[in-house]
Amino acid sequence: MKRNVLLCFLCLLSWIAVAQNAIPDTSWIKANYTKTEQYITMRDGVKLFTAIYTPKDDSQTYPIIMQRTPYSVRPYGEENYRRTLGPNVLLMREKYIFVYQDARGRYKSEGNFREMTPAIANKKSNKDVDESSDTYDTVEWLLKNTRNNGKVGQWGISFPGYYSSAGLPDAHPAMAAVSPQAPMSDEFIGDDCYHNGAFFLMDNFGFYSGFDGPKSQDGTSYQGHFNAEYDDAYKYFLELGPLKKTNAAPYFADPNCIWRQTTAHPVYDEFWQSRNIKKHLKNIKPAVLVVGGWFDAEDLYGALKTYAAIEKQTPGNNNRLVMGPWTHGGWAAPAWKGFAQYQFGEDVNKYYQEEIETKFFNYYLKGKGTFDQPEVTVFETGSNQWKHYDVWPPVNSRPETYYLGPNGKITVARLTSDVGSTSYESDPANPVPYTSTTSGHRNNEYMAEDQRFASKRPDVLSFQTDSLTEDLTLTGEIVAELDGIYDRLRCGFHRESDRRVACRVNNACR
Structure with missing residues (x-):
């Protein structure tokens, strides 16, 4: 009898361990959180729809983590x-008050939506509203109407990442x-709409066709706006x-749609x-944790910048990258062990989520x-x-100029003749394609794709260095300057005695 009871007890412990390690789902959240919905009034009278998930355990107070989004709560x-x-x-298990809010003018929130609402530095009345003021007013309401510990955090990826940035001024x-995280920061210079002034055609066409069409009555x-399907973009x-x-x-x-607004402004x-x-x-x-991806085709610029x-603008800040x-x-994926042809030798998301993101908010x-x-x-990458x-860039890096x-x-020596x-x-x-793959969607691996396929075309010029005599590690931006006299590539790199990775400047320039 004792043996049977012990066996049952051990089985129960095993079942509990499995249950605790399982990925939570809707039923787990229902068992541990209470959901409420609320319209929160902003200073100009506009009401923003907000969903609030509060831990059912009322033995303590909890901090708030919020996300403001144009993509629906x-x-x-x-x-x-x-x-x-x-x-x-991990943070969901930690128990926080999680808040999701439809941004102004989106879905069930009132008001007029604006693509990356221009910030107002000097607000003169309650009619001067932007994403900073909407964030502030939302926090003020939450502090008064939830069982919180007086601390608030915010996060978001891409457009919600922009809302996180926009909530920082006058927080x-x-x-x-x-x-x-992958925050939009300047949609003309480097993020989403125009990449250094080049219109991001396929992505913009697909995204805006469904983003801001007519809203349902509820x-x-x-x-x-329309549905376009194709196998060969x-x-x-x-x-x-x-x-x-x-x-x-x-x-x-629709003359007021965002696509029409972006195409009407082809210059900065x-x-x-x-x-x-x-x-x-x-x-x-606030303490800031900026996150980005080296293979992000949309907002790599936004994270770094x-x-x-x-x-640059906040001396003595508490800012990390x-x-x-x-x-x-x-x-944000459950795991990330490789991309394209690269394998990273570990689950990089495990390290990031456990050692960085969770500890950041918990602390x-x-x-x-x-x-x-x-x-x-x-x-x-390369050394894994x-x-x-x-x-950033590291202090032991230095700029290097390569001349065409x-x-x-490609040489590192400036040419002695302009002829x-x-x-x-x-x-x-x-036109020259951006990828060798035929697809109806963006080839997401093009950020890691060997671009030398384009050098076989007669309308592409290719330049290549001699064989490198030592390995280099790229650590900064690659900038092409075409000034009519000396065309050059500038790379940031550094040498390390304990580990070196080759950098070859041999991709087609186009």
């Missing part, structure tokens, strides 16, 4: 629960920890013709400059444990190592 209805809460499963005193969904857009054809039926016929004018949140990242008080803007071998938002919002993470943490630095020379050569030229003919009817 669904599922709607207090009886309908999300499958996950917060940035990762509420209770806002203690903010993590902008505010729970949007009707897309290169062929589809080539046959579509001039971009202006998309500004009429059956495409973006006031429309884009006013939406640059980076210049407002001054005097930032958001961190740099805070560093994490860059890993991720695509857009890949760090600054709960006062739990420690958070002694270095200023900059980057995963170095997490590297830590006090600044005759016979397709010489190389030319090609470009045919708009036969």
